[in-house]
Amino acid sequence: MNHLLQEEEQPRGAKIRGRHPVDQLEAANRFIAATAHEMMHDNRLWDLRKKRDAQMHAIPEWEELRQLASDIKSHTLDHLADYLEEFEHNAKKNGIHVHWAKDAQESNQIIGDILKAHQAKSLIKSKSMLGEECGLRPYLQKEGIAVVETDLGERIQQLDDEDPSHVVVPAVHKTRTDVSKVFVKTLNAQPGNNDVHYLAEWQRETTRPYILSADAGMTGGNFLVAETGAVVVCTNEGNADLSANTPSLHIVTVGIEKIIPKMEHLAVFIRLLSRSALGSPITQYTSYFRGPRRGGEMHVVLVDNGRSTRLGKPNFKPGLKCIRCGACMNTCPVFRRSGGLSYGSVYAGPIGLILSPGYDPHKYRNLPFASTLNGSCANVCPVKINLHEQILAWRGELAKQGELSLSKKVIMKALGKLYANPKAYRQAIQMGDKILQYLPHFVVYNRLNAWGRQRDLPEAPKKTFHSWYKKHYMNGKGDEA
Amino acid sequence: MSSREEILNRIRQHQTNISTSLPKVPNFFDKSVDIIDAFKKSLLIMGGTLLLVGDADPLQALKEKIKNANVICSMVPEIKGNRELNEQNLPKELDDIDYAIVRASFGVAETGSICLTEKNLMINTLGYLPQHLIVLLDPAKIVYNLHDAYAQPEWYSVNYASLHSGPSATADIEGVLIRGAQGVRSLSVLLIS
Numbered sequence: 001m002n003h004l005l006q007e008e009e010q011p012r013g014a015k016i017r018g019r020h021p022v023d024q025l026e027a028a029n030r031f032i033a034a035t036a037h038e039m040m041h042d043n044r045l046w047d048l049r050k051k052r053d054a055q056m057h058a059i060p061e062w063e064e065l066r067q068l069a070s071d072i073k074s075h076t077l078d079h080l081a082d083y084l085e086e087f088e089h090n091a092k093k094n095g096i097h098v099h100w101a102k103d104a105q106e107s108n109q110i111i112g113d114i115l116k117a118h119q120a121k122s123l124i125k126s127k128s129m130l131g132e133e134c135g136l137r138p139y140l141q142k143e144g145i146a147v148v149e150t151d152l153g154e155r156i157q158q159l160d161d162e163d164p165s166h167v168v169v170p171a172v173h174k175t176r177t178d179v180s181k182v183f184v185k186t187l188n189a190q191p192g193n194n195d196v197h198y199l200a201e202w203q204r205e206t207t208r209p210y211i212l213s214a215d216a217g218m219t220g221g222n223f224l225v226a227e228t229g230a231v232v233v234c235t236n237e238g239n240a241d242l243s244a245n246t247p248s249l250h251i252v253t254v255g256i257e258k259i260i261p262k263m264e265h266l267a268v269f270i271r272l273l274s275r276s277a278l279g280s281p282i283t284q285y286t287s288y289f290r291g292p293r294r295g296g297e298m299h300v301v302l303v304d305n306g307r308s309t310r311l312g313k314p315n316f317k318p319g320l321k322c323i324r325c326g327a328c329m330n331t332c333p334v335f336r337r338s339g340g341l342s343y344g345s346v347y348a349g350p351i352g353l354i355l356s357p358g359y360d361p362h363k364y365r366n367l368p369f370a371s372t373l374n375g376s377c378a379n380v381c382p383v384k385i386n387l388h389e390q391i392l393a394w395r396g397e398l399a400k401q402g403e404l405s406l407s408k409k410v411i412m413k414a415l416g417k418l419y420a421n422p423k424a425y426r427q428a429i430q431m432g433d434k435i436l437q438y439l440p441h442f443v444v445y446n447r448l449n450a451w452g453r454q455r456d457l458p459e460a461p462k463k464t465f466h467s468w469y470k471k472h473y474m475n476g477k478g479d480e481a
Numbered sequence: 482m483s484s485r486e487e488i489l490n491r492i493r494q495h496q497t498n499i500s501t502s503l504p505k506v507p508n509f510f511d512k513s514v515d516i517i518d519a520f521k522k523s524l525l526i527m528g529g530t531l532l533l534v535g536d537a538d539p540l541q542a543l544k545e546k547i548k549n550a551n552v553i554c555s556m557v558p559e560i561k562g563n564r565e566l567n568e569q570n571l572p573k574e575l576d577d578i579d580y581a582i583v584r585a586s587f588g589v590a591e592t593g594s595i596c597l598t599e600k601n602l603m604i605n606t607l608g609y610l611p612q613h614l615i616v617l618l619d620p621a622k623i624v625y626n627l628h629d630a631y632a633q634p635e636w637y638s639v640n641y642a643s644l645h646s647g648p649s650a651t652a653d654i655e656g657v658l659i660r661g662a663q664g665v666r667s668l669s670v671l672l673i674s
C-alpha cells in the first residue's frame with residue numbers, strides 16, 4: 001500500500017472557471033479515484049479526530065468550556081462594535097497602528113501601502129487564512145513584493161502554486177513523494193529523497209536566509225483581546241514569532257470577528273483550540289503581541305470583507321464564531337474522502353459550506369450539498385456552531401435564489417419543506433429519515449465502510465435509498481456536466 | 482465616510498445588542514493535582530526535556546548539555562556564556578547561537594508551557610533563532626492551568642510574551658512529527674528557584 005501511495009500521481013483540485021459554479025463532485029470523484037491518496041488523507045484526518053477525542057476525555061469540564069466559548073462569542077458579536085473600538089483604543093495606546101479595511105481589495109491596498117512606505121521589497125509571512133481569502137499574496141507579488149510563506153505546509157503549497165487544502169494542515173492531501181517532487185523542482189532538493197525529516201530540514205535551511213533578510217514580516221491573528229489591545233497568534237513551527245520579531249516591521253491581518261473581550265476569555269479558547277485542531281493540549285507557541293518590539297513598528301489591519309453583512313443574517317450569523325480549528329473538516333466524511341481542494345474555495349469542509357456561498361452564492365452553489373447532514377461537525381465544533389443546520393439553511397436560500405442545478409432540484413424536492421424548518425429537520429435526523437442521508441459520493445464511499453467506524457453517526461442508508469440516489473443523482477460525471 | 486465608520490455603522494445596524502451578560506469564567510481548579518508533577522508530565526508530552534537538578538551542583542545537567550557548544554548566550558546570572566547581548570543587537574544577529582539560556586516568568590502545569598516575555602529574552606528572536614533553548618523555571622512559579630496563566634500580571638505590562646510548550650514542531654508532511662521546525666530544535670527546562 002505504501003509503495004502504491006508513493007507511486008500515485010497527486011490528484012488536483014476543482015477546476016476553477018471564473019465565477020462558474022465549482023463542481024465539487026467532479027473533483028471529489030478524481031480524488032477518490034486516487035485510492036492511495038484518498039486513504040492516506042482519510043486516515044490522517046481521522047487520526048486527528050481521534051486525538052481530539054482523547055484530549056476531550058481528559059478534560060472533565062470540556063462541555064462547559066465549549067458552552068462558555070459559544071456564549072462568549074455570542075455576547076461579543078452582540079456588542080461587536082464596542083469591543084472593536086475598545087481594542088483599537090488600547091492597541092493605539094500601546095503604539096500599534098490600527099487600520100480598517102471594508103473588503104479584500106482595501107485590505108490588500110492598505111498592506112501594500114504600508115510596505116511601500118517602508119520601501120519593503122520582501123515579506124516573510126506566517127499562515128493566514130484571511131490572507132488567502134483576500135488573495136493577498138498574488139496582489140503583493142504584482143506590486144513587486146517578494147512573499148515567502150514560512151509555515152512548512154503553506155510553503156509547500158506556495159511552491160506548488162496550489163491553494164492550501166485545509167485551514168490547519170495546508171498540504172495534508174500530499175504524500176512525501178509529492179512534496180519531494182515540489183522541492184526538487186523549486187528548491188533544488190535531492191531528487192528521489194522523500195524522507196520526511198530531510199524534506200522538513202531542507203525547508204528550514206532554505207527558508208532561514210529569507211527570514212534573516214526580509215524587510216517586513218506578517219502574521220494572521222487567532223484572537224484579538226479588546227481589554228489589552230493585543231493580538232494572539234497560535235502556531236507550532238515558531239515561524240510566526242520569527243516573522244513578527246526578526247524584521248523591524250510587523251503587519252497583522254485579522255478578521256473583525258476574531259475579537260474577544262478579556263484575558264480571562266482567552267484561556268477558554270486557548271484550552272479548546274489546539275485540542276480541537278490537532279489533538280494536542282496547546283500549540284507549541286501561543287504568542288501575544290501587545291505592542292511593537294523595541295525599534296520596531298506594528299500594524300494591525302482589521303478586515304470586514306462581508307462579516308458585518310453576515311452579522312445581519314440571523315441564520316448565518318453563528319458562522320462568525322468560528323475559530324478556524326479545522327475539527328469539522330477532520331470529522332467530515334465528505335471532506336476526508338474528497339480532499340479540501342475539491343471545494344474550490346478558500347474555506348473547505350463544513351465551515352466552507354456555510355461561509356463560501358456568503359461570498360458568492362452562484363460560484364459556490366454546489367457546496368452546501370457536499371454534506372451528509374450527519375451533524376458530526378456540529379458535535380465537534382469547539383464554539384458549538386450549528387453547522388448542519390446552516391448547511392440546510394443554505395440549501396433553502398439557494399433554492400430561493402434560483403441557484404439549483406437540475407440534480408439539486410431533485411434532491412430539494414425530496415427534502416420537501418424540511419430545509420426550512422430546523423426542528424422538523426432535527427426530528428427527521430433522530431428518526432433516521434432516509435432522505436436526509438443522501439451523500440453525493442456514497443456509492444464510491446461504500447467500499448470503505450465509511451460509516452461503520454464512527455460511533456456518533458447514524459447508520460448507513462439502506463439499499464432502497466441507495467438505488468434511489470443512484471437513479472436520481474449520480475451521473476458519474478459531476479454536478480455541472 | 483471612512484471605512485472605519487462604514488464598518489462600525491454596519492455592525493451597529495446589524496448587531497442585536499441583546500443584553501446578554503458577559504460570561505464569567507470559572508477557574509476549574511483541581512486541588513488534587515500535584516502541580517509540579519503535572520508540569521513535568523505535560524512538558525514531556527509537548528516534546529520538551531526536563532533537566533535534573535544535580536545533588537552536588539544543581540546546574541550539572543545543564544553544564545553537561547552545553548559543554549561542546551560553540552556559541553552560548555546566557556541571560557541568567559547562574560551560567561556564563563560566550564556571547565553577550567545588548568539592546569542594540571539586531572534580531573537577526575542571533576542566528577549563529579547554538580544554545581540560549583533564559584529564565585521564564587512562570588510555567589503552566591496543564592500544558593507544560595513556560596512563559597517568556599520580552600524582558601526574559603531581551604531580544605525576542607532569542608527564543609527562536611538559536612538551535613536550542615534552555616529555560617530555568619522557579620518551581621514556585623508554576624500555575625495550575627491556563628486560566629491561572631492568563632490571570633498573571635505580565636499580560637498587562639509587556640509588549641510581547643509567548644507561551645512555549647516544547648520546541649518548535651511540525652507534522653505537515655504525512656503527519657510525521659518533526660521536532661525542530663523553524664524555531665528551536667529542543668527545549669529543556671531546569672526547575673530551579
Ligand code: SF4
Pocket residue numbers: 321322323324325326327328329350351377380381382383384385387
Ligand atoms: S466551524 Fe467550528 S469546528 Fe469548524 S473550523 Fe470553525 S470552530 Fe472549528
